[in-house]
Amino acid sequence: MSTLHQFVKDYLEEQESFFLDVSKFVYTHPETRFEEYKSSSYMADACEKAGFTVEKNTANIETAFVATYGSGSPVIGFLGEFDALAGLGQEPLATEQKPLHENKGNGHGCGHNLLGTGSFAAACAAKEYLIKNNLEGTIQFFGCPGEEGGSGKTFMTREGVFDHLDLAFCWHPSPTNTIMSLSSLANYQVYFEFKGTSSHAAISPHLGRSALDAVELMSSGVNYLREHVIPEARMHYAVTNTGGHSPNVVQANAEVLYLIRAPLVSQVDDIYKRVCKIAEGAALMTETEVTIRFDKACSNYIPNRSLERVLYESLEQIGAGTPSNEEKVFAKEIWESLRPDEKENYLDVSRGFGYEGDGSEFEGKYLSDEISPYIPSDGMLMGSTDVADVSWVVPTAQLSAATSTLGTPLHTWQMTTQGLSTFAHQGMFRAAGSMALAAIKALNEPSIVTEANEEFEKFIAKNPYTNPIPTHVQPSQLNERIS
Numbered sequence: 046m047s048t049l050h051q052f053v054k055d056y057l058e059e060q061e062s063f064f065l066d067v068s069k070f071v072y073t074h075p076e077t078r079f080e081e082y083k084s085s086s087y088m089a090d091a092c093e094k095a096g097f098t099v100e101k102n103t104a105n106i107e108t109a110f111v112a113t114y115g116s117g118s119p120v121i122g123f124l125g126e127f128d129a130l131a132g133l134g135q136e137p138l139a140t141e142q143k144p145l146h147e148n149k150g151n152g153h154g155c156g157h158n159l160l161g162t163g164s165f166a167a168a169c170a171a172k173e174y175l176i177k178n179n180l181e182g183t184i185q186f187f188g189c190p191g192e193e194g195g196s197g198k199t200f201m202t203r204e205g206v207f208d209h210l211d212l213a214f215c216w217h218p219s220p221t222n223t224i225m226s227l228s229s230l231a232n233y234q235v236y237f238e239f240k241g242t243s244s245h246a247a248i249s250p251h252l253g254r255s256a257l258d259a260v261e262l263m264s265s266g267v268n269y270l271r272e273h274v275i276p277e278a279r280m281h282y283a284v285t286n287t288g289g290h291s292p293n294v295v296q297a298n299a300e301v302l303y304l305i306r307a308p309l310v311s312q313v314d315d316i317y318k319r320v321c322k323i324a325e326g327a328a329l330m331t332e333t334e335v336t337i338r339f340d341k342a343c344s345n346y347i348p349n350r351s352l353e354r355v356l357y358e359s360l361e362q363i364g365a366g367t368p369s370n371e372e373k374v375f376a377k378e379i380w381e382s383l384r385p386d387e388k389e390n391y392l393d394v395s396r397g398f399g400y401e402g403d404g405s406e407f408e409g410k411y412l413s414d415e416i417s418p419y420i421p422s423d424g425m426l427m428g429s430t431d432v433a434d435v436s437w438v439v440p441t442a443q444l445s446a447a448t449s450t451l452g453t454p455l456h457t458w459q460m461t462t463q464g465l466s467t468f469a470h471q472g473m474f475r476a477a478g479s480m481a482l483a484a485i486k487a488l489n490e491p492s493i494v495t496e497a498n499e500e501f502e503k504f505i506a507k508n509p510y511t512n513p514i515p516t517h518v519q520p521s522q523l524n525e526r527i528s
């Protein structure tokens with residue numbers, strides 16, 4: 046009789062090429078938020094091939110789906126993503142920036158080809174265990190689109206897609222093997238569209254009312270606001286419509302997209318209301334009109350310590366990898382392509398996860414071959430994730446598995462180029478194995494489910510959840526507003 050972790054490892058090894066094909070397909074078909082038609086359909090087919098029943102169009106999102114196997118309790122969910130980023134198309138396995146303009150220039154700069162496939166592989170391994178041991182329980186894989194700037198899971202949470210789950214697992218590609226025990230920033234993303242009056246900018250400028258002026262004045266207002274918000278808050282913007290390319294036409298239309306982040310949704314909401322006042326002020330000053338269109342939002346992440354401990358123990362049993370010499374040579378070149386401030390920033394992020402060194406051992410090492418100790422942290426990851434909203438409705442645990450060179454920042458060409466490496470795929474299988482093992486333990490030991498839910502209920506009793514996306518807002522594609 047093999048041990049549980051050996052069962053998981055053997056299964057993933059047997060099925061390796063099946064899962065590698067999924068990861069490669071998603072990588073080579075990079076699609077941005079809510080446009081992941083090819084990736085979603087390929088993964089849904091793979092789920093059917095693996096014996097799951099698939100329901101598509103989940104929460105009325107065309108590229109969302111749920112794959113289910115089994116019946117009864119516990120119901121264990123694995124969260125998968127497969128969306129890419131615009132502008133990060135990059136030749137795979139290159140040691141310098143080589144942009145690819147095919148596929149609209151999109152690229153997997155956040156490793157979601159690995160993320161989606163790893164969670165799917167975990168669901169398959171847990172399902173296999175259920176079958177072999179004739180156990181009661183339900184395994185679900187969630188095809189979650191639009192993580193990048195779309196908050197797909199927050200929309201899905203709003204529609205009750207995860208309400209029935211007993212536990213949920215997710216992971217993220219990264220340079221290290223660790224439990225993601227930090228909270229994350231909540232955010233709102235909102236369009237401000239200004240409408241003015243066009244006119245000849247030389248002959249009759251006095252007849253024009255510039256929407257672009259309104260965008261610029263709004264930006265000035267928000268820049269003054271920065272000093273008077275909490276230090277953890279972040280306000281970023283992108284001008285999504287400048288009103289055209291002619292300086293001799295007063296711009297009648299212009300639009301700016303704001304992303305406002307803070308540790309709690311209530312703090313984001315306060316800042317958002319102040320940003321709206323600034324937008325209205327800019328419209329008043331320029332005699333234009335502003336339309337405010339809410340795009341998406343997500344909450345802060347709620348760690349579940351008892352489930353994290355089970356996931357950590359599972360990660361330790363699956364074990365860290367040993368990078369080959371060839372992988373180290375490739376990683377050395379990636380390491381050398383990073384700027385000193387990128388390496389320094391990586392150390393700061395690592396310290397948030399409990400790392401105490403000065404980074405000197407990274408020099409000459411390049412790839413992680415260890416598992417970071419589990420240190421439950423009250424700290425904050427200065428980024429956002431839509432897994433957060435799932436964590437408000439079901440006990441959720443996440444890990445990160447080493448798939449890239451130490452120091453690699455997310456959303457860079459370096460991250461994209463490493464997304465098909467053998468090291469990345471080893472990390473993907475490590476994440477899959479750890480999540481599957483944790484789920485199998487929960488299938489065998491009901492106390493795991495009970496304890497995680499008791500901790501969750503205790504928190505929720507004091508902190509009731511409201512989904513941050515207003516009910517009338519629907520998911521929008523990246524380029525929908527940019528014409």
Ligand SMILES: [Zn+2]
Pocket residue numbers: 155156157192217
């Ligand atoms: Zn990501």
